[in-house]
Amino acid sequence: MTAQAESRRPVFDRALALALRLAAGLAALGLSIWIGFLPLGAWLAPLPPLAPVALISVDESGSYGEGWLAGLLSGQRWFADTQDETSRTFRLTIPDQVAPDETRYLWVPHFEQRLAVLTGSGNLLHDSIAVGLRGGPIRNASALVPLPPEVIQASGGVLLLNVQANLNRIGAPGPVYVARWGDLATSVHRLRLLENTLRPAMFGALLFLAIMSVGFVVLRGSDPTYYWLAGAMIPYAMVETGLITAYFPALAQVDDRIFAVSGIGSLQLIGLLLTFKGRVPSRRNSVALFVLYFVLVVATFFMSKPALVQVSALMALGTALLSALFLVFFAVETRPERRLIDLALTVSLIMFIAGIVHDLLLKFGAHESGVYVFRYVSFIMLTGIFGIVVQRQSGIADALDRSAERMQHRLEEQEKKLAEYHRREAVALQSRAAETERQRITADLHDGMAGYLATIVALSEHDDPDDGEISNLAKDALNDLRFVIDATSMSSPELRVTLAILRERCLQPLDALGIELSWSMIDLPDDVHLSHEGNLQVLRILQEALNNSVRHGKPKTIDVTGRAIARDDGAPWIELVLENRGGKGHDPGRPSRGFGTTNMINRAKALGGQFELVPLPDGARARLTFPAHKQG
Amino acid sequence: MPETDPIRVLLLEDSVPLLDRFARIVGEWPRADLVGACETLASARQAIATKRVDILVTDINLPDGNGIDAIRMLLKEQPHAQAVVVSVLRDGPRVLEAIKAGATGYVLKDDSSLGIRSVLEIVMEGKSPMSALIARQIVESIREEPADDAPRQSVTTPAVPNLLSPREREVLTAIARGFTNKEVATLLGISANTIPVHVRNIYRKLDTTNRVEAVYEAQAQGLIDL
Numbered sequence: 001m002t003a004q005a006e007s008r009r010p011v012f013d014r015a016l017a018l019a020l021r022l023a024a025g026l027a028a029l030g031l032s033i034w035i036g037f038l039p040l041g042a043w044l045a046p047l048p049p050l051a052p053v054a055l056i057s058v059d060e061s062g063s064y065g066e067g068w069l070a071g072l073l074s075g076q077r078w079f080a081d082t083q084d085e086t087s088r089t090f091r092l093t094i095p096d097q098v099a100p101d102e103t104r105y106l107w108v109p110h111f112e113q114r115l116a117v118l119t120g121s122g123n124l125l126h127d128s129i130a131v132g133l134r135g136g137p138i139r140n141a142s143a144l145v146p147l148p149p150e151v152i153q154a155s156g157g158v159l160l161l162n163v164q165a166n167l168n169r170i171g172a173p174g175p176v177y178v179a180r181w182g183d184l185a186t187s188v189h190r191l192r193l194l195e196n197t198l199r200p201a202m203f204g205a206l207l208f209l210a211i212m213s214v215g216f217v218v219l220r221g222s223d224p225t226y227y228w229l230a231g232a233m234i235p236y237a238m239v240e241t242g243l244i245t246a247y248f249p250a251l252a253q254v255d256d257r258i259f260a261v262s263g264i265g266s267l268q269l270i271g272l273l274l275t276f277k278g279r280v281p282s283r284r285n286s287v288a289l290f291v292l293y294f295v296l297v298v299a300t301f302f303m304s305k306p307a308l309v310q311v312s313a314l315m316a317l318g319t320a321l322l323s324a325l326f327l328v329f330f331a332v333e334t335r336p337e338r339r340l341i342d343l344a345l346t347v348s349l350i351m352f353i354a355g356i357v358h359d360l361l362l363k364f365g366a367h368e369s370g371v372y373v374f375r376y377v378s379f380i381m382l383t384g385i386f387g388i389v390v391q392r393q394s395g396i397a398d399a400l401d402r403s404a405e406r407m408q409h410r411l412e413e414q415e416k417k418l419a420e421y422h423r424r425e426a427v428a429l430q431s432r433a434a435e436t437e438r439q440r441i442t443a444d445l446h447d448g449m450a451g452y453l454a455t456i457v458a459l460s461e462h463d464d465p466d467d468g469e470i471s472n473l474a475k476d477a478l479n480d481l482r483f484v485i486d487a488t489s490m491s492s493p494e495l496r497v498t499l500a501i502l503r504e505r506c507l508q509p510l511d512a513l514g515i516e517l518s519w520s521m522i523d524l525p526d527d528v529h530l531s532h533e534g535n536l537q538v539l540r541i542l543q544e545a546l547n548n549s550v551r552h553g554k555p556k557t558i559d560v561t562g563r564a565i566a567r568d569d570g571a572p573w574i575e576l577v578l579e580n581r582g583g584k585g586h587d588p589g590r591p592s593r594g595f596g597t598t599n600m601i602n603r604a605k606a607l608g609g610q611f612e613l614v615p616l617p618d619g620a621r622a623r624l625t626f627p628a629h630k631q632g
Numbered sequence: 633m634p635e636t637d638p639i640r641v642l643l644l645e646d647s648v649p650l651l652d653r654f655a656r657i658v659g660e661w662p663r664a665d666l667v668g669a670c671e672t673l674a675s676a677r678q679a680i681a682t683k684r685v686d687i688l689v690t691d692i693n694l695p696d697g698n699g700i701d702a703i704r705m706l707l708k709e710q711p712h713a714q715a716v717v718v719s720v721l722r723d724g725p726r727v728l729e730a731i732k733a734g735a736t737g738y739v740l741k742d743d744s745s746l747g748i749r750s751v752l753e754i755v756m757e758g759k760s761p762m763s764a765l766i767a768r769q770i771v772e773s774i775r776e777e778p779a780d781d782a783p784r785q786s787v788t789t790p791a792v793p794n795l796l797s798p799r800e801r802e803v804l805t806a807i808a809r810g811f812t813n814k815e816v817a818t819l820l821g822i823s824a825n826t827i828p829v830h831v832r833n834i835y836r837k838l839d840t841t842n843r844v845e846a847v848y849e850a851q852a853q854g855l856i857d858l
Binding site: 475496498509 | 743746763764768812815818
C-alpha cells in the first residue's frame with residue numbers, strides 16, 4: 001500500500017461513516033413519515049366495527065344527494081370559503097332495520113368547532129357548546145347523543161347534524177355511528193380516557209415541568225441548557241391552555257394565537273437537543289426566541305383570520321421540516337459514547353415527526369380516526385428530555401460533589417502541611433530569636449562587664465592592688481550589668497526613660513561626692529524610641545563621659561541636657577550634652593590609660609551619630625548627636 | 633514618731649557579707665538602732681514577733697522563704713512599721729510585688745551608705761522614692777486591671793485606677809515617662825517636695841488593693857465576719 005493510499009484511508013473512512021449516518025438519518029426520517037401516515041388514532045381508540053348504517057346528505061340549503069357513506073366523511077370536509085358559509089347541516093336517516101326497541105346512541109368520535117344534533121323536526125338534542133367549550137383550530141371533540149326509541153320514532157329516523165366553523169377553518173365531523181351502547185363502549189371509553197383524563201393530566205404535568213424549568217433558570221442562570229429547556233416547555237404547556245377555556249372563556253381569545261406561534265417551542269427544543277450534542281447554543285439565542293414568541297403572540301392580534309390560519313399552517317410545516325432536518329443531523333452527529341440516549345432521542349424524534357405528519361393528515365381527512373396523537377408523543381418526548389436534563393445536572397452535581405470532596409481532602413492535607421510548616425517555622429524562629437538574644441547578651445556582657453572583670457582580676461593579682469580602683473571597676477561592672485538587664489527588660493522604651501535609668505543610678509554616687517547634678521530632658525521630644533543596641537550605646541557613652549568627668553575633671557557641677565535639633569537637611573536629630581564645670585579643664589594632650597574617648601566616638605558612629613569632647617576653662621563639654629529615628 | 637526616738641531597724645539578708653555591710657551602715661548611723669540582723673525568714677519572724685520594729689530592710693530571695701512574707705507578717709503584727717526591699721538588680725516585677733505587699737521603698741545592694749540612709753530617712757518621713765522603671769511596672773500592672781465598664785467579679789475589689797487620685801495618676805505617668813521629680817513638679821505646677829509623698833500614697837494604695845482583696849477573700853471563706 002502506498003503512502004498516498006494510506007493518507008487517503010482516513011478520509012475515505014470518514015466519508016463512508018458520514019454516508020452511512022446520513023443514510024441512517026434519512027431512513028429514520030422516512031420511517032417517521034411512514035408512521036405518520038398510519039392511522040395511529042385508530043390504534044389508540046379503535047372505531048366500532050360496524051357496517052355503514054346511515055345516509056348523510058349535505059346541508060339543507062344547498063343541493064345534495066343522498067347515498068351511503070363508508071363510515072367517514074372524508075369527502076365532506078370543507079372550508080368556509082365565504083363569510084356566509086360558516087355552517088353546514090348533514091342529514092342522517094336511521095334505516096328501519098335499525099328501528100329501535102331500545103335506546104340507541106349517536107356516536108361522533110371526532111368533530112371540529114361546534115356540533116349541534118337536532119331531530120328532523122328541529123328539536124335540539126345536543127349542543128357541544130353547552131356540553132363544553134372547545135375553541136381553537138384543532139380543538140376537536142367527540143359527541144355521544146342518546147336516542148331513546150320515542151325520539152327516533154317521533155323524528156321518523158331523521159337526525160340533523162349541524163357543524164359550525166369559523167372562516168377558513170376546517171369544519172368536519174368524522175365517522176358517524178348509531179348503535180347500541182355495548183357496541184360503542186370500548187371506543188367511547190378509550191377516547192374519553194385519552195381526551196378527558198390523560199390530556200388534563202398531561203397539561204398539568206407540562207405546566208409543572210415548565211415552572212420547574214423557569215425555577216432552574218432562576219437558580220442556575222449560568223447554564224444555557226435551562227434556558228432552552230424553559231424555552232421549549234413554556235410554549236408546549238401553553239398550547240394546552242385550550243383545555244381550560246370552558247372555565248376561563250377569555251382564554252379562548254388567545255388560545256388560537258398561542259397555538260399559531262407554538263412552533264417557536266420546537267425551535268427551542270432543537271436548541272435543547274443541540275446541548276446534548278455538546279454544541280451548546282448561546283442562552284441569548286434562547287432568550288431572543290422567547291421574546292420573539294411573545295412578540296408573535298401579540299402580532300397575531302393584528303392579523304386577519306385567514307392570515308392566522310396560514311401562520312399556523314406554516315408553523316406546523318416549518319416545525320415538521322426543521323425537525324426532519326434535525327433528525328438527519330442528529331443521526332449524522334450521533335456519537336458512540338452516548339449511544340443509549342441518542343437512540344432514545346432518535347426514536348423520540350421519529351415519533352415527534354410522525355405525530356406532526358399524522359395530525360396534518362388527520363386534519364385534511366386522510367385518516368379516519370379523530371385522535372390527534374402529536375400531543376401525546378410530544379409529551380412523552382418532553383418528559384424524557386426533562387428527565388435527561390435533570391439526570392445530566394445530577395451527574396454534574398455529583399461530579400462537583402466528588403470534586404469538592406477531593407478538594408476538601410487536598411485542602412486538609414495542605415492545611416496539615418501548612419500547620420506543620422508553621423510549627424517548624426515557629427520553632428526555628430524561636431530558636432533563631434533565642435540565638436540572636438544569646439548572641440546579643442553575650443556581646444553586651446563581653447563589651448561591658450567581661451572587660452571590667454578582666455581588669456579587676458589583673459589589678460587584684462598585682463603585688464600592690466589598688467583597692468579603690470578595684471572597687472570602682474566592680475561598681476562599673478555592676479552598673480554595666482544593670483544597663484544590659486534594664487535595656488533587655490524594655491523592648492523599645494522612650495529615650496527619656498532610658499536616660500532616667502542612668503540618672504537614677506548616678507544620682508546618689510554624685511551626691512556622695514558632693515557634685516551637683518543638674519538633669520533636664522524636658523526639651524527632649526516625646527516618642528523617640530531607639531533599638532535595644534541603641535539604648536545600650538547611649539547609656540554606655542554617657543556613663544563613660546560621666547566617669548571621665550568625675551575622675552579627671554573633679555567638677556562641682558555636672559549638667560546633662562537633651563533636646564531635639566534639626567540638621568541642615570532637615571532630618572530630626574537628638575543632642576545630648578554633658579558639661580562638667582568648676583573643676584579642672586580638659587587637657588586633650590593628657591595621656592590616657594584606656595580608650596575611653598575613642599570608644600565613645602566608635603559607639604556614636606554605631607548610632608549613626610557623632611561624639612565630640614570640647615575643653616572648657618574649668619571642665620569639658622561632651623556632646624553626643626544622633627538621628628532621632630534611625631535606630632527606632 | 634519624734635525626731636529624737638531612734639529608728640528601730642530590722643535587717644533580713646541571707647548573704648553574710650552584705651548583711652554585715654548593712655549592719656555596719658545602720659550601726660554607724662546615729663539615728664538608727666539595729667534590733668536584729670537575720671539571715672533567714674524564720675529568725676526574722678521571731679524578731680518581728682518579739683521586738684518592736686520601725687523599718688524592715690529585707691532581701692526578697694531567702695533560703696527558707698520569701699522576704700515578701702516577712703513584710704506581710706510585719707505589717708500585720710505592727711501596722712505602723714515600714715518595709716524596704718533590697719535588690720541587687722532593679723528587678724521590676726519583684727520589687728513591684730514587694731510594694732504591693734506593703735513595702736514603701738527599695739535599696740540596691742551596692743548603694744552607698746549615704747544612699748541607703750537617704751532612702752530609709754525618706755521612707756520614715758512618709759515619702760517614697762520611685763524610679764522610672766518601677767513607675768512603668770505600676771502603670772502596666774494598672775493597665776492589666778479590668779476597665780471601669782468591664783464587669784467585675786466582686787464589688788469589694790476596687791481597681792487601682794479608681795483608687796488613685798487624678799494628681800497621683802499624673803505624677804505616676806510623668807515618672808514613668810522618665811521625668812525627674814523637678815521636671816514632674818514643673819510640668820504639673822506643684823512643689824518638687826510633694827512628689828515623693830504622692831509616690832508613697834501610690835505605694836500605699838497598691839497595698840490597699842491587696843488588703844481589700846485579702847479581706848474579701850477572708851470574708852468569702854468565712855474566716856472573718858464584718
